[in-house]
Amino acid sequence: MNLIDTHCHLYMAPLDTDPAAVQARARDRDVTEIIIPAYDQASWDLMTPYEAEPNLYTAYGIHPWLAHECSGGEAFDELLVALRERLETTNPVALGEIGLDTKIETSGLEEQLPLLEAQLQLAVDLDLPVILHCRGAFEELLTALENHKGKIRGVLHAFSRGPDLGNRFIDAGLHIALGGSITRPTAKRPRKSALRLPLERIILETDAPSIGLHGVFPAEAEPAHVADVAVALAEIRDRSVGHIANVTSANARELFNLPAEEGADPA
Numbered sequence: 001m002n003l004i005d006t007h008c009h010l011y012m013a014p015l016d017t018d019p020a021a022v023q024a025r026a027r028d029r030d031v032t033e034i035i036i037p038a039y040d041q042a043s044w045d046l047m048t049p050y051e052a053e054p055n056l057y058t059a060y061g062i063h064p065w066l067a068h069e070c071s072g073g074e075a076f077d078e079l080l081v082a083l084r085e086r087l088e089t090t091n092p093v094a095l096g097e098i099g100l101d102t103k104i105e106t107s108g109l110e111e112q113l114p115l116l117e118a119q120l121q122l123a124v125d126l127d128l129p130v131i132l133h134c135r136g137a138f139e140e141l142l143t144a145l146e147n148h149k150g151k152i153r154g155v156l157h158a159f160s161r162g163p164d165l166g167n168r169f170i171d172a173g174l175h176i177a178l179g180g181s182i183t184r185p186t187a188k189r190p191r192k193s194a195l196r197l198p199l200e201r202i203i204l205e206t207d208a209p210s211i212g213l214h215g216v217f218p219a220e221a222e223p224a225h226v227a228d229v230a231v232a233l234a235e236i237r238d239r240s241v242g243h244i245a246n247v248t249s250a251n252a253r254e255l256f257n258l259p260a261e262e263g264a265d266p267a
């Protein structure tokens, strides 16, 4: 069995103090690979040590929380040039994380939308999947995706809404990443999504150290906990954990074009 944490900020505290130990604990629970999305220029630079590691995969983008720092004019153009260069000179599996967020005060949608649009276009140009963050602006995100209909692939990460909304994003070409929220017995909407969304479009993640699980504080979350997400999904769908692991890992491998599982027979 093999599980993949498709979204972990391994370069953030406290995970960054001993990433090798984090990976070892993950492997103990069959979480063999981790996708690490960087979200601003400072975090891009922290990714270099991970670029060379076989079971760690990188992604680069500019998060909507930072949109105010580069809105309009020269700063915006320069950052986009730097992002393109970063993506072209490293070996990323995705462009992200990017998106929209109305629940923060630092930047508004009027600053976030042009940044999202420019990065979606870059993903199309470079033929990369996107890792999308969204809070409070699902309609706006769907409209942005609609503008690139058929050309964008990627994932809506940390999904905690219901299946009707989830299916609209699947129809728009995306996968849905489920995480710690489905491990909470009282979390009705994400658990309904876990039950109803098509399994062939679901991937798993922790978003560590930003999101916790049932009984696990965010700061304690780490890639090993993807195993708990897989167990919750298996219980909700009444399937074996092995089946859930096989399907969701194959989904992630295909979406992000990851190498074949270690020890797997070459196809």
Ligand SMILES: [Zn+2]
Binding pocket: 007, 009, 037, 097, 207, 210
């Ligand atoms: Zn994230």
